[in-house]
């Protein structure tokens with residue numbers, strides 16, 4: 532695509548790096564911005580810069596936050612003794628949308644995936660095990676997607692926490708194998724959280 536301006540081309544190339552945005556869409560977005568008041572572009576770029584500079588990750592659960600502790604962990608009406616373990620922040624949002632879960636979360640930041648070189652030490656597993664060791668946890672719910680990597684990760688964590696006398700469960704698999712949590716509909720996801728099953732009986736099904 533031949534563009535009449537280097538400045539335009541630079542902006543298009545930046546947009547085109549975003550997932551799901553091809554060169555054509557990028558051009559449409561950039562031309563749209565050019566037709567709008569300059570202040571709109573300034574607000575857009577300022578909000579992106581501010582987000583990138585100031586965003587924090589909750590020191591307790593690793594969720595995205597505006598403060599050292601996220602809104603969910605800071606909410607005293609939530610049951611801090613029930614932890615739902617998820618892969619990333621999108622899963623937190625998906626489960627929060629169901630409105631059925633009143634505990635707190637632990638965001639791993641991925642799944643164990645030897646092929647892609649992701650080992651346990653690159654994930655937020657240590658801080659979860661520490662929380663369990665400290666003794667204030669009554670239940671850990673595994674809510675990773677049911678892929679091989681998800682199952683491997685669940686089992687790795689389970690082995691480390693099983694001797695601390697807490698309940699471990701997994702979300703009921705109304706969600707088809709390989710479905711990512713964020714794509715599951717809210718009713719199905721909410722139901723699978725309510726009808727969670729003991730982790731050990733889920734292993735027998737494997």
Ligand SMILES: [Zn+2]
Nearest residue numbers: 589592601604
């Ligand atoms: Zn938190």
